[in-house]
Amino acid sequence: MPYQTLTVSEDHRVAVITFNRPEKRNAISMSLIGELMEALDHLAKSDVRVVIITGAGKSFCAGMDLEELKSLTGRSREESQRDSETMARLFRGVYDFPKPLIAAVNGSAIAGGCGIATLCDFTLASTEAKFGYTEVRIGFLPAIVSTFLLRQIGEKHARDLLMTGRIISAEEAARIGLINEVLSPERLIPRAHELAAELIENSPASLAATKQLLNSFAVDDLNADIQAAVDANADIRTTADFREGVTSFLEKRKPVWKS
Numbered sequence: 001m002p003y004q005t006l007t008v009s010e011d012h013r014v015a016v017i018t019f020n021r022p023e024k025r026n027a028i029s030m031s032l033i034g035e036l037m038e039a040l041d042h043l044a045k046s047d048v049r050v051v052i053i054t055g056a057g058k059s060f061c062a063g064m065d066l067e068e069l070k071s072l073t074g075r076s077r078e079e080s081q082r083d084s085e086t087m088a089r090l091f092r093g094v095y096d097f098p099k100p101l102i103a104a105v106n107g108s109a110i111a112g113g114c115g116i117a118t119l120c121d122f123t124l125a126s127t128e129a130k131f132g133y134t135e136v137r138i139g140f141l142p143a144i145v146s147t148f149l150l151r152q153i154g155e156k157h158a159r160d161l162l163m164t165g166r167i168i169s170a171e172e173a174a175r176i177g178l179i180n181e182v183l184s185p186e187r188l189i190p191r192a193h194e195l196a197a198e199l200i201e202n203s204p205a206s207l208a209a210t211k212q213l214l215n216s217f218a219v220d221d222l223n224a225d226i227q228a229a230v231d232a233n234a235d236i237r238t239t240a241d242f243r244e245g246v247t248s249f250l251e252k253r254k255p256v257w258k259s
Helices: 030-045 066-072 077-095 112-119 143-153 155-164 170-175 185-200 204-216 219-236 240-251
Strands: 006-011 014-019 050-055 059-062 101-105 108-110 122-126 130-132 167-169 181-183
Touching: 006 030, 014 030, 014 185, 030 077, 050 059, 050 185, 059 112, 066 240, 077 112, 077 143, 077 219, 101 112, 101 185, 108 112, 112 122, 112 130, 112 143, 122 170, 122 185, 130 170, 143 155, 143 219, 167 170, 170 181, 181 185
Parallel strands: 014 050, 050 101, 059 108, 101 122, 108 130, 122 181
Antiparallel strands: 006 014, 130 167
């Protein structure tokens, strides 16, 4: 199946999804969101047992595409709501994927890219990888991912990352429990395949049931939290700070907050 923004390869019951926009640092576009969801849906129904997600070039996924970002300030509240619902479906699709998902983070994983990387069951990172939720720097809100992040690393670490917008190293990400392993760049993909081989030795029915059970523990709270986050995500896009933040970012100047 041909894709424009990513590639998918399969070998020995392991599939590798590679974000393939290296000239854009594999930034998130609506096309990439659609193709990633399509690829995951196809692989969920296939005989593939484990899926690895990585990025082409020097980045894993560096947040929102600039062309997409430009268009956000002109959208209505209803359009923003639909955009937020689409992003929520993407994150939920990664989180609820029925087979083991391994992120092999080869470079920067920022904002939504950080969300994709850390919602996988296992997150392996190169020593060159960086992680961060930078939304507050442009008057935006890391709403949807926050619902998952609180459960992953606890409130203090989540507040630190989400409120400062700072970028952290792979080593710090491992220390706070955001990722599993840090590896040299040349060991990243081989280690991802080693882990995939270990997982394939386990019962596929048991793996699927384990994932389903773990996800079921918080499903009611998560559903409510995600809906609240989608609404908050759409609301923030109607503010003057959001318009100024995006404009200043695109103009490469310091924002002048108006609120």
